[in-house]
Amino acid sequence: MLGVVAVALGGPEVLQVTELPEPEAGPGQVVVRVRAVCVHPADVAATTGEIPRGPDLPPFSPGWDIAGEVASVGPGTTDFAVGDRVAGMIPWYTTRGVPGGYAELVPAETDWLVPLPEGLDFVPAATVPLNAQTAHQGLSLVSLAMLPAGSSILVTGASGGVGGFATQLAVQGGYRVLAQASDGDEQWVQSLGAHEVVSRSADLASVGPVAAVFDAIPLGEAAAAAVEDRGVVVATRPTAPIVPARGVRQELQLIRLDRELLADLVGQVAAGSLRTRVADTMPLTEAADAHRRVLAGGLNGKLVLTVG
Incomplete structure (x- = not known):
């Protein structure tokens, strides 16, 4: 089978298309015939070494989010059958790319996968697991602050x-949402239900105070300037400590x-109550070019690699 592996740490040029042995499903596992795998900034960070791999060295395969069909099942596996459509997230934070999603066939624990509802195509399904779970879990940290209904939340990076x-x-949770949009992308962000769209160039200190900030970019102190005293800021990557004088609580959301x-979120996308966006699809064999496009920025939506 074909796969894409990073043969060293570095830029997109370290990604090579290669022939790999076909995996076999062990107990409690299936092998997924991948039809779509999402390209995330985290994949780029893995190849450059920004996401550490401990003592392990390349080669390894990037790729968190996959969608496809069950090609084989391991001994004693009853959750899925051959031919079932599935979507899932490889917990790259534990696999460290062995396996990763950039391959025609991927061995997967059944706990990584959920059934893919009829009517939801592989490509949009592959954009859901990492991003939607991170968003939901980060907002759970906000809700722990016991904000009253109707409280204002600023979301940075709402175009992403x-x-x-x-x-x-x-919005579903009943908050008043101020959403920061990239230049030229205000209409898309407005269509997501935001009560107010904030320009990427705006001084965020002037748009608050809000009770909480979901800092998806993240901007760190610049985003915290919008939050009220004793508010909460949730970031999706480590940022510098916020000046503690105002009692602002700082939280870090790392995916689990x-x-x-995941099944609920995929179901919501299938039902149309959550929306996702695909900028473009590219063949798996063009993974290096896909990484170059992610690094260049300016994408309105996710890049998805397709197989077959």
Whole structure:
């Protein structure tokens, strides 16, 4: 089978298309015939070494989010059958790319996967797991602050995958959402239900105070300037400590796989109550070019690699 592996740490040029042995499903596992795999900034960070791999060295395969069909099942596996359509998230934070999603066939624990509802195509399904779960779990940290109904939340990076889901889920949760849009992308962000769209160039200190900030970019101190005293800021990557004088609580949201939550989020996308956006699709064999496009920025939606 074909796969894409990073043969060293570096830029897109370290990604090579290669022939790999076909995997076999062990107990409690299936092998997924991948039809779509999402390209995330985290994949780029893995190849450059920004996401550490401990003592392990390349080669390894990037790729968190996959959608496809069950090609084989391991001994004693009853959750899925051959031919079932599935979507899932490889917990790359534990696999460290062995396996990763950039391959025609991927061995997967059944706990990584959920059934893919009829009517939801592989490509949009592959954009859901990492981004939507991060958004939902980050907003759970906001809700722990016991904000009253109707409280205002600022979402930075609302044009992106995590920020777009966070905007929609915050609206569903009854918050008043101020959503920061990239230049030229205001209409898309408005369509997600945001009560107010904030320009990317705006001084965020002038748009608050808000009770909480979901900092999806993240901006760190610049985003915290919008939050009220004793408010909360949730970031999706580590940022510098916020000046503590105002009692602002700082939280870090790192993804954790939650199969029940993932099934619910995929179901909402299938039903149309959550929206996702695909900028373009590219063949798996063009993964290096896909990474170059992510690094260049300016994408309105996610890049998805397709197989077959």
